Amino acid sequence: MATYRQPLRLGLTGGIGSGKSTVGQILASLGAALIDADQISREVTGPGGAAMPAIQSTFGGAYVDASGALDRTRMRQLAFSQPKARSQLEAIVHPLVALHSQQRIQQAIQSGAPLIVHDIPLLAESGRWARQLDAVVVVDCTADIQIERVMQRSGLSADAVRGIIASQATRTARRAVADVVIANEAHCTLEQLQAEVRQVAALFGL
Incomplete structure (x- = not known):
């Protein structure tokens, strides 16, 4: 190897x-050291998450649940039926996931993982x-x-x-x-x- x-x-x-x-x-x-992109995505689209203001602005309040998080069921239906909506969501979420991932990578390096x-x-x-x-x-x-x-x-x-x-x-x-x-x-x-x-x-x- x-x-x-x-x-x-x-x-x-x-x-x-x-x-x-x-x-x-x-x-x-x-x-x-596990860097879980899905978990980070759930965090940034959770209640008060960094992606939520842009999601609400782009898709409207119907895609935000009562807790202030992304309504995943409704968004999943939209994303699979409308490729443009999926691209819009990814353009909001992916850069934030990349940013948070990089921060955790640096923490892992500093900790000697x-x-x-x-x-x-x-x-x-x-x-x-x-x-x-x-x-x-x-x-x-x-x-x-x-x-x-x-x-x-x-x-x-x-x-x-x-x-x-x-x-x-x-x-x-x-x-x-x-x-x-x-x-x-x-x-x-x-x-x-x-x-x-x-x-x-x-x-x-x-």
Whole structure:
């Protein structure tokens, strides 16, 4: 394996329902600094979040819930039906996520973290990450397993989950950018997944 700079920067990605977030949590428990783009996005679109004034100005109060946060269900419906709305939302949220991510990266470096893991749902769709990462880990499973998991945890219909999967990079495209693939199929128990993640972590000195 190549010699990497310290701290190593690892990209973690996978389709919805793949178990990517669970893998990120396991890596964090092993000592990695986890930079979770989804979590940061939820923070900036939460009550009083930095993105909320622009969201309200752009989309109107109907897309802000009673707590002052983004109404995710209504916005999800709009974003999937109107690509322009999705682009407008991304133009508001993504720069803020990038800013907050950079702040947390600096904190991780200052704290001496040996590995920084970037949890990036749309890594395969974005061309900007390749230059910033030492390696990419993809959490992989079949679409049927994705649908089953998401339906169980969120209550979405199978068709709704298929729509989300169709809007993301294909399984083939994600695997094409991977340096390491973690298989998290239906038969994989949490203990087996933890063991697999520990093996991957060891590759990067964690």
